[in-house]
Amino acid sequence: MTIAANSPLTRKLSTFVALSEVELAVLERLHQRRRTFAAGRDMVHQGQSGQAAFILSAGWVCSYKIQADGTRQIVDFQIPGDFLGLRSVLLRTSDHSFEPVGDIEAAEVMASDLLEALAETPRLATAIFWAASRDEAMVVEHLVSIGRRDADARMAHFLLELGSRLALVGMGSRDGYDCPLTQYHMADALGLSAVHVNRVLRQLREAGLVTVRDGHVTFRDLDRLADLAGFDPEYLDHSGPLLK
Template identity: 70%
Template sequence: MHAIKGTPELTAVHSPFARKLGTFVALSDNEMSALERLHSRRRVFPAGRDMVHEGQVNQSAYMLASGWVCSYKILPGGTRQIVDFQIPGDFLGLRSVLFRTADHNIEPVTKVEASEVLASDLLETFNNTPRLATAVLWAASRDEAMVVEHLVNIGRRDAKERTAHFLLELGARLTLVGLGSNLGYACPLSQFVLADALGLSAVHVNRVLRELREAGLVTFRHGQVEIHDFERLVQLADFDRAYLDHDGPLLK
């Protein structure tokens, strides 16, 4: 882990995190200043080395500025279940700050740049700017809603529906922070990592992606998701983005 100097794209006003929170609340100058202070500890993490370990105490949280991260649990038999992926604009490890010990692992999928947030700084910010605290609570609630949807995905959707739904959700999340559209987005996930998240084998994921491509719906290869027929893909996955709550600021 290395500290880095501030750059314009990592300042609070330009950060993906501020853009994401702006979906819920129109941030005031005072709230942006508070957010800027939370961005003061910049860090770089290499791919493949955990930022947070399950069972770790006194853990910091992080606001992700660039790169992709996965949250995962290791089962007693040694197998891994990926719970979710985090993208720029996401708040990492909030539970790890509020709980006594971290309850999951967080591993960068790519090189990551993030702002480290100490528990004391977070609580002080929440005390001084309650609207900003409400916005962070909204972001955490949205993440919980996604985990619920992921449980439905694994438990009730077949492999093709599951994969389509996952790709659409990623697209919606990336579009929110200016990194995607209904036409597609860059995605650094391998089929092996995707398999861990979807509860499928890598061979099954490969077959499903081929079927989706041959059906003229979506192509995922060479780190790029290209959506050919957005409406049909939404119909196949029964994708209702209401749980993502992207319809505009609720607080002025």
């Protein structure tokens, strides 16, 4: 079996369009330059120019910005099947940094190879544009969460979104999913303190909704958790396999 045929990116794009043999061959080319990165060492720095994009194959990454006072705002978490730095390749300069949460594997994709692949296979280009549009829709939801949702709903929405994204690539289910994030990661993503994150997770656990423990998220009552969050997976533009 080829690399691309079994990759999380292929599984994700296949939910949008049935990929042809030609398109799979192009994806295979994009997966050839495989690299590993150690946890905690930035793959791309904020303000860096001329870098490649990456297709994440294994492990999690956080994208973040550092503020003038040294505080960190995590913009999003990338999971297997996601592109890293796609926008930065086209805009030539990265407006945020990428840091592996744990040791990861990724395929490095040079800008010239990516543009050639998109020109060669317009349907694949459309599928990748769909994936990028989902990423933009998630950023909108994150803005709503930080600006308008209370802490319980914010955390619930965050955990459900991750679960839905992971279910799409076969790494999550109604029961839960493995999650390497610390409470400090969650705090920097949700605009909360680590102490507040701990309190919210305890409240959700005591309410019988969800448990986050030992690197695993366990859904106790998925429907009630979705009601609390006001979670509607339509913005992810797939059929919501987590909530089926």
